[in-house]
Amino acid sequence: MKEVSFSRTVKEVRFGAWVLDPKLQTIYDGEVKRELEPLLFKILCYLIINNQQIITRHDLIEDVWCQNYVDDNAINRAMSELRKVLKSNQQRGLVVKTHYRKGYSFFLSAEVIYFDNQTEVINTLTPSKEEPDNTQSFSTSNRIKLPLIGSVCLAALVSIFLIYKPVLPTEPDTEAVSSFESNYEEHVLSWVDGEYANVFSSPDAKKVAFSFTPNGLSNSNLVIKDLDSGIERKLAVSEKSISPIGWDEDSSRLFYRVDGADEVCEIWSADADLESGGDKLFDCKDRIYRGSGVxxxxxxxxxxxxxxxxxxxxxxxxxxxxxNEFQLTSPNLNSYGDRFLLYEPSIRRVFFERRQHDIKELYMTDLDGSDKTKIFSASSSFWELKYVKSTNSLVWFDNRTNLIYTYSIDGNKLSSIAQLPLDTVTYLGHSFISESKMVATTFPHEQSIYTVSLDDKSLTPLINEKYIDIKAVRAGDDVYFFRVQGEEVVVMYAEKSQGGYRYSELAGGINQDILYDYNNKLLILKADRSIKVFNEANELIDEIIEQGVISDVNVLKNGDIGYIVVGEGGVGSHSYVYSVRSRKKSLLPIKNNVWFDTGDGNRLFYLTSDDRLKLIDIETREEYLDIDFPSRVSKHLIVKSEAHIYYANGNIIYRLVDGEWTVFMQLEGGIKVINMSYSPQHKQLVLGTLKRKNNQLVLLDINAEP
Known part of the structure; x- marks a missing residue:
C-alpha cells in the first residue's frame, strides 16, 4: 500500500503555478483559489507523494478508493475532473500525465514546505523504457526523515504493512467463522425512574459514564458510576443538559457536552471523580457525540x-x-461522512465508520490520517468498538440482530459471531467493559405513527402497536408502513376493518423508503439499487434497477417517479424522472442534489448537496428561490403538499410560506419526528415518531449460565 496523504507537519506543496494547502484542501495560483473535493484532493496528494512511479488503476482502486472494484468510468471521470481543476490562466501546461495502458504520473516537480521552514523537493518521474518497479525512490535536496513521505522510513512502513493488511472483501466469507449461540445474565445498575442514554465505559473498565434525565424533567444530568463500589457521582447545570462523549486514553478525565438554549453547545472535561470541577475546552457550533483524549x-x-x-x-x-485542527479523514461528499469510534493507544490506531448510502465501512488509520485501511463492511452501523489487546481483536454489538462480532486484526477476518437470544429486551446505547461484559441501556422510546391535520393541526395516533414502526403512507382507509424486525425492515399492510386494522406482512428484506401514488393507486418501495412498483392488489408490476445507489425517491404530481442515483465510487449524482406508463426514464439537468419535487409548470424544487433549497425553471434555468434551513439537522425530512413544503426537525415542523420558513407546529409530550410523508386525500402529514419513556441501565454478563 502506497502513501496517500501528507503529514500534518506539511505547510504547503508548490508545483507549477499552484500552491497546495493540505490543511484547507485548496490550491492557489496567485489569482484563483479553488477548494478541492475530498476524492480529487486524495488523488492529487497520492500522485505527488508517489511521484517517482507510474500509478496504475489498481493502485488508485486499492489506495485511494480503498475498495476491491471501481468502475473504469468512475476513474476516468475523476481524472478528467482533476485535470480541469488543475488548469488556469497561470497553469496551462501538463500536470498529470497518462501512460498508455499503464497508468498516470505527476509531471511536475513538487516542493514540500514544512511548518519549521524546511524544504523537500520531489522530482518528476524519470522517463524509462523499463517497467516501473514497486518501490518508492525520491531524489531530494535537504532530505528530512519523516515517516509519512514515501519510503523515508522503509523498515517502519514494512512492519506496519505486516500487521495491518489490506482491504477485506465487501461481502466477507463467514462460512469459516465460528458461530454459536450465547446466553447472558442482565443486572440492573440503576433503579431511579427516568431515561438513561449515552453510555461510555472508561478504558480501564472501572467506571461508566452516562446521561440521565429524571422523570418530569427535560434536561439530563451527567453521572459517573464506579463499577466496583456502585458509588455514583453526578453533575448537573441549571437549564442545561449534560452528556458524556468519551474518556481520556488513561481514564483520568471525562469529556462531556453541555447543551443550552439557543443551540448553545460547549465541550468540557473533568476529572473522573467530578470533585475538582470541570474545564471548558471549546464551543461547538454543531453537536459532538463521541470523542477521545489523545x-x-x-x-x-x-x-x-x-x-x-x-x-x-x-x-x-x-x-x-x-x-488548531486538522482532519484525519476525507469523506466523499456523496456519503454521510466518517464517524469516530475508538482511539487505541497501545497500537496508536484510530478506528472510524464511513457511512455510505448502501453500506457501513469500518476503517482504521494512524494519528496522521495517512495510513487508512478498510477492514470490514456491513449493512448495520458500528455504534461502538472494544479493542482486546490480548488477541489484537475488535469486538462490536449489532443491536438490531443481537449479534456480537469479533474481528481478528492479525488474521484480517471475522473470528467469531455470537448470537444472543432474540426474544429479549432491545438494547440501544451500549459500551463494552470486556469481551464478556457490556453496559447497556434498554430501548428508551416508543415508536408510533401519527397524523397531523393541515387544517386544524390535530395530532392523532394512526399505528400505535408495541413494535418498532418507523414510517407509513396512507392508501385510502388502509395504511402501508415499515416495521423493524431484527436486521430487516419489513413492509406491513394494515387493512381497515370494523373496530381497527387487520395486519399482514407484505414484503421482507431491507427496505429503505415507502411512498404511495394516490391517483394511480400504486405502492412504491425503494431498496439500495432498485425501486419496486405494486398495484392495488399488491402485485409487483414494475421494477427500476440501477447500477449505482438510489439515494432518494419521490412521487411527482403527474404520477411519474423521480429518483437520484449516486455514481460508482460515490462520485457525483444524477436525477431521473421515470414514467410508469411508458417505462422510460429521462435525465434532469441538475447534479449533486439530494432531493427534488415538481412545482408549477416547468419549475422544480430541489435540495442541493450543501443543504440549500432551490426553485428553478428547468428550461430557462431562472432561479426563484434559494434558502437555507432554520436549524442544523442530521436528517432532512421534507415533503411537498399541493400548496406548501414542510420540513421536520426534532419536535418542530416548519412550513415554507412566501419564501420563508415559519413554525407550523411544535409537538409536545417528548414526541420527535423521524420520518414524514404526505397524504393528499386526507390533507395530513403522516409522521413516524419517537416518544421518550423510562428505561434502565443494565450490565450484561455474556456467556453466563442462564
Missing part, C-alpha cells in the same frame, strides 16, 4: 457540517490549547 492536550472527534453539509461528518484531530 496524549497531553489533544482530542479526536467527529465534526459535523463538513463542507457546509449538515449530515456530513469528518474525523478531526484538535490541539486543545491552541484550537
Amino acid at each position: 496524549g497531553e492536550g489533544h482530542f479526536i472527534y467527529s465534526k459535523y457540517n463538513y463542507r457546509q453539509r449538515d449530515q456530513l461528518s469528518v474525523v478531526t484531530y484538535r490541539t486543545l490549547d491552541t484550537g
Whole structure:
C-alpha cells in the first residue's frame, strides 16, 4: 500500500503555478483559489507523494478508493475532473500525465514546505523504457526523515504493512467463522425512574459514564458510576443538559457536552471523580457525540457540517490549547461522512465508520490520517468498538440482530459471531467493559405513527402497536408502513376493518423508503439499487434497477417517479424522472442534489448537496428561490403538499410560506419526528415518531449460565 496523504507537519506543496494547502484542501495560483473535493484532493496528494512511479488503476482502486472494484468510468471521470481543476490562466501546461495502458504520473516537480521552514523537493518521474518497479525512490535536496513521505522510513512502513493488511472483501466469507449461540445474565445498575442514554465505559473498565434525565424533567444530568463500589457521582447545570462523549486514553478525565438554549453547545472535561470541577475546552457550533483524549492536550472527534453539509461528518484531530485542527479523514461528499469510534493507544490506531448510502465501512488509520485501511463492511452501523489487546481483536454489538462480532486484526477476518437470544429486551446505547461484559441501556422510546391535520393541526395516533414502526403512507382507509424486525425492515399492510386494522406482512428484506401514488393507486418501495412498483392488489408490476445507489425517491404530481442515483465510487449524482406508463426514464439537468419535487409548470424544487433549497425553471434555468434551513439537522425530512413544503426537525415542523420558513407546529409530550410523508386525500402529514419513556441501565454478563 502506497502513501496517500501528507503529514500534518506539511505547510504547503508548490508545483507549477499552484500552491497546495493540505490543511484547507485548496490550491492557489496567485489569482484563483479553488477548494478541492475530498476524492480529487486524495488523488492529487497520492500522485505527488508517489511521484517517482507510474500509478496504475489498481493502485488508485486499492489506495485511494480503498475498495476491491471501481468502475473504469468512475476513474476516468475523476481524472478528467482533476485535470480541469488543475488548469488556469497561470497553469496551462501538463500536470498529470497518462501512460498508455499503464497508468498516470505527476509531471511536475513538487516542493514540500514544512511548518519549521524546511524544504523537500520531489522530482518528476524519470522517463524509462523499463517497467516501473514497486518501490518508492525520491531524489531530494535537504532530505528530512519523516515517516509519512514515501519510503523515508522503509523498515517502519514494512512492519506496519505486516500487521495491518489490506482491504477485506465487501461481502466477507463467514462460512469459516465460528458461530454459536450465547446466553447472558442482565443486572440492573440503576433503579431511579427516568431515561438513561449515552453510555461510555472508561478504558480501564472501572467506571461508566452516562446521561440521565429524571422523570418530569427535560434536561439530563451527567453521572459517573464506579463499577466496583456502585458509588455514583453526578453533575448537573441549571437549564442545561449534560452528556458524556468519551474518556481520556488513561481514564483520568471525562469529556462531556453541555447543551443550552439557543443551540448553545460547549465541550468540557473533568476529572473522573467530578470533585475538582470541570474545564471548558471549546464551543461547538454543531453537536459532538463521541470523542477521545489523545496524549497531553489533544482530542479526536467527529465534526459535523463538513463542507457546509449538515449530515456530513469528518474525523478531526484538535490541539486543545491552541484550537488548531486538522482532519484525519476525507469523506466523499456523496456519503454521510466518517464517524469516530475508538482511539487505541497501545497500537496508536484510530478506528472510524464511513457511512455510505448502501453500506457501513469500518476503517482504521494512524494519528496522521495517512495510513487508512478498510477492514470490514456491513449493512448495520458500528455504534461502538472494544479493542482486546490480548488477541489484537475488535469486538462490536449489532443491536438490531443481537449479534456480537469479533474481528481478528492479525488474521484480517471475522473470528467469531455470537448470537444472543432474540426474544429479549432491545438494547440501544451500549459500551463494552470486556469481551464478556457490556453496559447497556434498554430501548428508551416508543415508536408510533401519527397524523397531523393541515387544517386544524390535530395530532392523532394512526399505528400505535408495541413494535418498532418507523414510517407509513396512507392508501385510502388502509395504511402501508415499515416495521423493524431484527436486521430487516419489513413492509406491513394494515387493512381497515370494523373496530381497527387487520395486519399482514407484505414484503421482507431491507427496505429503505415507502411512498404511495394516490391517483394511480400504486405502492412504491425503494431498496439500495432498485425501486419496486405494486398495484392495488399488491402485485409487483414494475421494477427500476440501477447500477449505482438510489439515494432518494419521490412521487411527482403527474404520477411519474423521480429518483437520484449516486455514481460508482460515490462520485457525483444524477436525477431521473421515470414514467410508469411508458417505462422510460429521462435525465434532469441538475447534479449533486439530494432531493427534488415538481412545482408549477416547468419549475422544480430541489435540495442541493450543501443543504440549500432551490426553485428553478428547468428550461430557462431562472432561479426563484434559494434558502437555507432554520436549524442544523442530521436528517432532512421534507415533503411537498399541493400548496406548501414542510420540513421536520426534532419536535418542530416548519412550513415554507412566501419564501420563508415559519413554525407550523411544535409537538409536545417528548414526541420527535423521524420520518414524514404526505397524504393528499386526507390533507395530513403522516409522521413516524419517537416518544421518550423510562428505561434502565443494565450490565450484561455474556456467556453466563442462564
